[in-house]
Amino acid sequence: xxxxxxxxxxxxxxxxxxxxxxxxxxxxxxxxxxxxxxxxxxxxxxxxxxxxxxxxxxxxxxxxxxxxxxxxxxxxxxxxxxxxxxxxxxxxxxxxxxxxxxxxxxxxxxxxxxxxxxxxxxxxxxxxxxxxxxxxxxxx
Amino acid sequence: xxxxxxxxxxxxxxxxxxxxxxxxxxxxxxxxxxxxxxxxxxxxxxxxxxxxxxxxxxxxxxxx
Numbered sequence: 001x002x003x004x005x006x007x008x009x010x011x012x013x014x015x016x017x018x019x020x021x022x023x024x025x026x027x028x029x030x031x032x033x034x035x036x037x038x039x040x041x042x043x044x045x046x047x048x049x050x051x052x053x054x055x056x057x058x059x060x061x062x063x064x065x066x067x068x069x070x071x072x073x074x075x076x077x078x079x080x081x082x083x084x085x086x087x088x089x090x091x092x093x094x095x096x097x098x099x100x101x102x103x104x105x106x107x108x109x110x111x112x113x114x115x116x117x118x119x120x121x122x123x124x125x126x127x128x129x130x131x132x133x134x135x136x137x138x139x140x
Numbered sequence: 141x142x143x144x145x146x147x148x149x150x151x152x153x154x155x156x157x158x159x160x161x162x163x164x165x166x167x168x169x170x171x172x173x174x175x176x177x178x179x180x181x182x183x184x185x186x187x188x189x190x191x192x193x194x195x196x197x198x199x200x201x202x203x204x
Contacts, residue, residue, distance in 0.1 A: 072164060075164075075165050075169065075181050076169050077165075077166065077177075078166060078168060078169075080178060139168065139172045139177050139178065
């Protein structure tokens with residue numbers, strides 16, 4: 001596929017992404033009336049536009065290519081590592097969060113308890129990344 | 141699971157990358173199968189057997 005044709009496939013998701021990003025900005029401005037309205041819309045739109053564009057392209061406009069890529073990789077060892085790392089991260093996340101909360105309560109450590117999004121992200125993504133790297137190293 | 145993949149591949153003068161390309165998988169997948177660290181799916185095992193014009197049992201031997 002030529003570069004121009006490939007770029008043309010991105011026009012619909014870019015346009016739809018912009019509309020959704022402005023809508024997200026408007027919703028944010030409506031929920032936060034104390035903030036400067038126009039600035040809220042612009043900043044929120046700028047922050048969400050790229051993510052929305054890529055998500056729309058992958059999940060809506062070019063779904064067949066995404067499905068084909070997923071299908072093509074179904075026999076790869078990397079997929080097995082990904083699934084195993086995901087399962088490890090899930091189990092570790094549940095057990096780890098219980099431990100973090102219990103430790104935070106027992107020793108009155110304010111940054112451990114109550115558990116929040118940061119704990120979930122650090123523990124979940126950290127475990128997933130380490131598990132994947134370990135599996136990859138073992139597989140070589 | 142033990143396998144004769146390295147032997148069969150070398151016999152035909154195929155590199156790991158070339159075999160991966162033929163089967164539509166990553167080179168790392170071939171490396172992991174050859175080292176016995178990854179058991180391929182049944183469709184991939186059939187593809188391997190077809191590529192080397194043999195049977196799955198002639199390539200893979202289950203651990204006892």
